[in-house]
Amino acid sequence: MSVTLSRRQAFKAMIGLGGTAVSALLPAPAQARASSQGHGEEHPEHPVAPTNAIAMLYDSTVCTGCKACMPACNEANGLPSDTLLSGGIWDMPMGLNAKTKNIIELYQDQHSDEFAFVKKQCMHCLDPACVTGCPFGSLVKQDLGAVTWNSSLCIGCRYCEVACPFEVPQFQWQNWNPKIVKCEFCYDQRLKEDMQPACTAACPTGAVIFGKRTDLLATAKERIAATPQKYFENRVYGEHEAGGTQVLYLSSVSFQKLGLPKLGTASFGHYATKVTSVLYKWLAGPVLVAGVFGFFIRRNWERHEAERREHEEKTGFPDQL
Amino acid sequence: MKITEPTDDKRGTILINHWQCGVPVTHGPVLTPFLLMLSGLAAVGVGLAVLRFFSPLGPFSAMNDVYAWGIWKTFNVMTLTALGSGPLALGMAAWVFNRQKLHVVMRTALVSGFLFYATGLIALGFDVGRPWNFYSALMPWRWNSESAMLEISICMPLYCSVFLSFEILPLILERVYYTGGEQSRVLLSRIAPIIRKAYPFVIIGAYVIPLMHQSSLGGLLLLAGTKINPLWQSPVMPLLYLIAAVFCGLGFTIFLLMIVCLRYARTLDAAILAELANLLSGACFVFITVRIIDLIWRQQLRAAFAFDKMSLLFLFESAMILGPAVALRFRRIRETPRALLNMSAVACLGGMLYRFIPTSIAYMPLRSTTYFPSAPELVMAAGYIALGSVAFVLAVNYFAVLPCEASTWDHTFRPFGWPTKAATSPIVMPTSPTVVQERAI
Numbered sequence: 001m002s003v004t005l006s007r008r009q010a011f012k013a014m015i016g017l018g019g020t021a022v023s024a025l026l027p028a029p030a031q032a033r034a035s036s037q038g039h040g041e042e043h044p045e046h047p048v049a050p051t052n053a054i055a056m057l058y059d060s061t062v063c064t065g066c067k068a069c070m071p072a073c074n075e076a077n078g079l080p081s082d083t084l085l086s087g088g089i090w091d092m093p094m095g096l097n098a099k100t101k102n103i104i105e106l107y108q109d110q111h112s113d114e115f116a117f118v119k120k121q122c123m124h125c126l127d128p129a130c131v132t133g134c135p136f137g138s139l140v141k142q143d144l145g146a147v148t149w150n151s152s153l154c155i156g157c158r159y160c161e162v163a164c165p166f167e168v169p170q171f172q173w174q175n176w177n178p179k180i181v182k183c184e185f186c187y188d189q190r191l192k193e194d195m196q197p198a199c200t201a202a203c204p205t206g207a208v209i210f211g212k213r214t215d216l217l218a219t220a221k222e223r224i225a226a227t228p229q230k231y232f233e234n235r236v237y238g239e240h241e242a243g244g245t246q247v248l249y250l251s252s253v254s255f256q257k258l259g260l261p262k263l264g265t266a267s268f269g270h271y272a273t274k275v276t277s278v279l280y281k282w283l284a285g286p287v288l289v290a291g292v293f294g295f296f297i298r299r300n301w302e303r304h305e306a307e308r309r310e311h312e313e314k315t316g317f318p319d320q321l
Numbered sequence: 322m323k324i325t326e327p328t329d330d331k332r333g334t335i336l337i338n339h340w341q342c343g344v345p346v347t348h349g350p351v352l353t354p355f356l357l358m359l360s361g362l363a364a365v366g367v368g369l370a371v372l373r374f375f376s377p378l379g380p381f382s383a384m385n386d387v388y389a390w391g392i393w394k395t396f397n398v399m400t401l402t403a404l405g406s407g408p409l410a411l412g413m414a415a416w417v418f419n420r421q422k423l424h425v426v427m428r429t430a431l432v433s434g435f436l437f438y439a440t441g442l443i444a445l446g447f448d449v450g451r452p453w454n455f456y457s458a459l460m461p462w463r464w465n466s467e468s469a470m471l472e473i474s475i476c477m478p479l480y481c482s483v484f485l486s487f488e489i490l491p492l493i494l495e496r497v498y499y500t501g502g503e504q505s506r507v508l509l510s511r512i513a514p515i516i517r518k519a520y521p522f523v524i525i526g527a528y529v530i531p532l533m534h535q536s537s538l539g540g541l542l543l544l545a546g547t548k549i550n551p552l553w554q555s556p557v558m559p560l561l562y563l564i565a566a567v568f569c570g571l572g573f574t575i576f577l578l579m580i581v582c583l584r585y586a587r588t589l590d591a592a593i594l595a596e597l598a599n600l601l602s603g604a605c606f607v608f609i610t611v612r613i614i615d616l617i618w619r620q621q622l623r624a625a626f627a628f629d630k631m632s633l634l635f636l637f638e639s640a641m642i643l644g645p646a647v648a649l650r651f652r653r654i655r656e657t658p659r660a661l662l663n664m665s666a667v668a669c670l671g672g673m674l675y676r677f678i679p680t681s682i683a684y685m686p687l688r689s690t691t692y693f694p695s696a697p698e699l700v701m702a703a704g705y706i707a708l709g710s711v712a713f714v715l716a717v718n719y720f721a722v723l724p725c726e727a728s729t730w731d732h733t734f735r736p737f738g739w740p741t742k743a744a745t746s747p748i749v750m751p752t753s754p755t756v757v758q759e760r761a762i
Binding site (some may be wrong): 042132136151155159165219242261263268282291299300315 | 455653721
């Protein structure tokens with residue numbers, strides 16, 4: 001644990017030095033990502049995390065299920081307690097919902113004593129499907145990699161909920177002015193003020209830690225290397241899933257048992273836009289089709305007009321268009 | 322005007338005449354009990370929709386965060402606008418591919434298409450949670466150009482309110498021309514040349530834009546990725562959605578023409594229906610070919626014939642599309658009204674299944690939650706459809722929508738109830754051809 005704490009302190013200190021220093025030292029990759037991401041492609045199949053990308057590493061084998069992160073999250077985000085199940089007494093959500101951005105769930109095998117906790121929140125994908133789908137840019141991938149939601153641009157179409165492979169965004173069905181509720185990495189509340197997110201700050205065991213993505217990946221791989229038999233498939237969930245996420249998981253049981261979907265390594269944004277991004281580049285495809293159509297319509301129009309005049313002369317009634 | 326001779330009727334089932342122009346229905350009651358029932362349903366549906374605007378979505382629908390899209394989106398919009406793609410399919414055949422015969426049935430396709438789109442958009446307007454933010458559509462700098470949802474949310478209202486409306490405009494102006502006074506005729510004689518000037522340019526947009534958004538409806542589902550069963554989830558889904566729209570549009574236009582002609586005792590034009598049936602069959606074949614090549618390409622053919630639930634669903638859907646495609650190759654079936662009606666209905670159902678399944682039955686999210694539309698949701702969905710149906714019946718009765726022989730039209734429209742000076746005979750016109758052209762709509 002002491003290792004974790006010291007790491008956390010190190011990250012605090014690093015962020016304390018300021019995002020200004022980071023951005024001053026590393027402007028080129030950040031700009032490259034913002035404009036064209038790598039090789040000029042908007043959605044590469046395997047996006048590369050910018051060097052300043054932050055992340056969360058959740059180690060299911062360390063988590064004791066104390067749920068200290070949940071009230072911390074609610075407090076930081078001003079969320080009410082979900083007291084439906086507990087009869088109005090305490091926060092007891094069934095899953096991510098309109099009142100819950102972060103939850104600890106328990107997986108328990110029916111027949112053996114195998115169990116594991118899992119923390120669910122937004123995965124902050126490197127190439128988020130929700131951001132790709134959001135029609136008016138209400139969901140944005142911010143600097144450092146947090147995916148945030150802007151109420152003034154959202155039309156409530158709920159495409160983000162359909163697009164998200166992790167089923168994270170939640171819609172306030174009971175609100176006349178509904179909002180999309182999802183973990184935003186405490187971007188406005190804490191990240192901007194150089195603090196780590198509420199959940200990692202609250203975690204007493206170090207089950208979920210905050211840091212730069214490259215560092216946390218290294219940490220995770222160190223843990224795997226140190227105890228080769230401990231972790232499922234000896235791999236980090238989120239390193240490559242759906243193009244890579246900024247929340248990383250270590251677990252002793254299958255990730256699918258924890259409710260994390262089995263996903264390929266390509267980003268969904270790449271899959272969904274690889275044809276349309278070519279066809280719709282500068283609207284070239286539609287303009288080209290319009291040109292071809294225009295040529296034929298013009299030609300057929302002349303024939304049609306000739307027929308119409310003939311009809312009118314014969315009957316005296318105007319012909320129909 | 323001479324009544325056309327019936328063409329040779331080999332089957333001896335029905336008198337076959339020539340469709341020459343749109344002719345309004347001028348006999349029989351308009352407000353039948355059936356129409357009143359539909360109006361009632363539409364009123365309840367729209368009333369609920371208005372109530373919904375003052376309430377959160379929760380009490381009105383069974384949608385949840387796992388099935389975030391209910392039937393308003395998946396059926397009223399994604400499925401029914403395929404049926405409403407008649408203006409796209411027929412218009413392209415008529416204007417781009419020069420199938421001159423089809424001009425006469427364009428009005429039926431246009432009115433039905435407009436109503437499908439309009440009711441779909443109403444459904445969409447009451448389905449989205451924060452409609453007041455939709456003004457962003459007018460601000461291009463806010464557009465996320467890579468989002469299929471953006472494409473749809475801008476192109477669909479644009480298509481319906483500008484392009485389809487423009488194509489339908491002559492229909493309304495024509496009525497004013499025949500039933501209005503001299504003044505309105507003078508006014509129309511000024512407007513008509515402008516419309517004729519603009520028409521060939523505007524209809525380019527009327528075909529390019531639905532090509533874009535009908536394919537984008539399939540493109541929407543690409544981002545859903547692994548949530549959709551691999552038999553449906555495919556990179557060619559945008560193309561398949563577009564082809565499905567084309568053959569659904571053709572099939573539904575055939576179906577609608579025949580049903581409505583049956584209702585109003587109109588004769589059928591075998592040549593035009595056969596031409597449509599030919600196109601329908603061709604489009605269905607193209608669809609099936611692309612579908613099978615896609616399955617082979619993605620190595621899903623084995624899953625397609627595994628005879629489990631999803632496989633059977635796929636086979637059923639494909640049979641509904643392949644059946645009409647093969648059947649309508651036979652001239653005998655094309656020219657038998659009953660068979661043609663059935664086959665076009667089956668093709669429509671097949672296309673609707675293809676457009677509906679990926680967002681409903683084959684939509685298999687991670688969390689085990691079920692979705693079945695709640696009663697208000699169903700009533701609202703049915704209400705929107707009823708609203709469209711009522712509007713169609715009224716349009717058929719008050720406007721020259723349905724095709725018939727020109728000689729059956731005495732140029733009187735069924736009046737709305739107020740006295741009109743109907744033009745019952747050709748107005749004596751100066752012989753100058755330029756004046757004739759100006760007069761026309």
